[in-house]
Amino acid sequence: xxxxxxxxxxxxxxxxxxxxxxxxxxxxxxxxxxxxxxxxxxxxxxxxxxxxxxxxxxxxxxxxxxxxxxxxxxxxxxxxxxxxxxxxxxxxxxxxxxxxxxxxxxxxxxxxxxxxxxxxxxxxxxxxxxxxxxxxxxxxxxxxxxxxxxxxxxxxxxxxxxxxxxxxxxxxxxxxxx
Amino acid sequence: xxxxxxxxxxxxxxxxxxxxxxxxxxxxxxxxxxxxxxxxxxxxxxxxxxxxxxxxxxxxxxxxxxxxxxxxxxxxxxxxxxxxxxxxxxxxxxxxxxxxxxxxxxxxxxxxxxxxxxxxxxxxxxxxxxxxxxxxxxxxxxxxxxxxxxxxxxxxxxxxxxxxxxxxxxxxxxxxxx
Ligand SMILES: [Zn+2]
Ligand SMILES: [Zn+2]
Numbered sequence: 001x002x003x004x005x006x007x008x009x010x011x012x013x014x015x016x017x018x019x020x021x022x023x024x025x026x027x028x029x030x031x032x033x034x035x036x037x038x039x040x041x042x043x044x045x046x047x048x049x050x051x052x053x054x055x056x057x058x059x060x061x062x063x064x065x066x067x068x069x070x071x072x073x074x075x076x077x078x079x080x081x082x083x084x085x086x087x088x089x090x091x092x093x094x095x096x097x098x099x100x101x102x103x104x105x106x107x108x109x110x111x112x113x114x115x116x117x118x119x120x121x122x123x124x125x126x127x128x129x130x131x132x133x134x135x136x137x138x139x140x141x142x143x144x145x146x147x148x149x150x151x152x153x154x155x156x157x158x159x160x161x162x163x164x165x166x167x168x169x170x171x172x173x174x175x176x177x178x
Numbered sequence: 179x180x181x182x183x184x185x186x187x188x189x190x191x192x193x194x195x196x197x198x199x200x201x202x203x204x205x206x207x208x209x210x211x212x213x214x215x216x217x218x219x220x221x222x223x224x225x226x227x228x229x230x231x232x233x234x235x236x237x238x239x240x241x242x243x244x245x246x247x248x249x250x251x252x253x254x255x256x257x258x259x260x261x262x263x264x265x266x267x268x269x270x271x272x273x274x275x276x277x278x279x280x281x282x283x284x285x286x287x288x289x290x291x292x293x294x295x296x297x298x299x300x301x302x303x304x305x306x307x308x309x310x311x312x313x314x315x316x317x318x319x320x321x322x323x324x325x326x327x328x329x330x331x332x333x334x335x336x337x338x339x340x341x342x343x344x345x346x347x348x349x350x351x352x353x354x355x356x
Contacts, residue, residue, distance in 0.1 A: 002183065005183050036251075037252060074213045077284045078282055
């Protein structure tokens, strides 16, 4: 951030009164511009014993498989974001279940939230950001080709919880890849 | 948002290729500036049968009582944010328990997350943003003077769950005040 989005003047880093850390402060109008972590919401859509995955058509991780998920928009809830992203990326309609995983990724300042969901019909298809959409039974999951660690974790938890007969909300924080 | 934070030129609203909604796009360098919901994280710090509340010294809701909570910073996890905010607003050290409530407030594009927590000692005191910090037993809670609905809900759930003998993670979405 180099310029003030309110007036167009240059911003400088300084610690505002009553604050503890440097912020981008406008040298002309004094506006303080905060940077905040971003929320990603998505779904784990289930049909019988299978889960719906999308193969990504865009970077990052183009060609890898993921659950439908994306950045939350202004004015929506986490659940609405999960439903919208599933429609956009997999052209799929779901009934939302419970919030299932919340994964912190502090290195990239993101929080990923995945809901369990029931796929309502089989009329899914790749959206603009997907190359392919497909249902996978547990033994078919392409574990080596999952796009993101938060998605990998959510899928692992899902199959373990399903085997145990009950689902538990889980929060995780992922560190740097070693 | 009127000016590009990357180059200082004017931004205009238009729908970028492959997108579904209008974004702030720079008329000079083409940067797309997304607006995203913000995460607020906080704690419900318990000492014996009492909960630690702070009376706000700042707007909004100055003079009203709240749990220690605030905007998540870049580079931290939701749990780290809750611990930091508790230290800043109540000068209090906590041991974090489980994530307890996640409250969507789509009208103001915020998501509030509250953790159960154990207060580690009684050396708490008002931080810069608080007028007063105090432990409250259930019958002492100033229900009419709680600053935010997400905090009110989290406290209500807490005392109900405690009476029932087990705590359940809860997601809520708050609509417009009627
Ligand atoms: Zn300015
Ligand atoms: Zn620009």
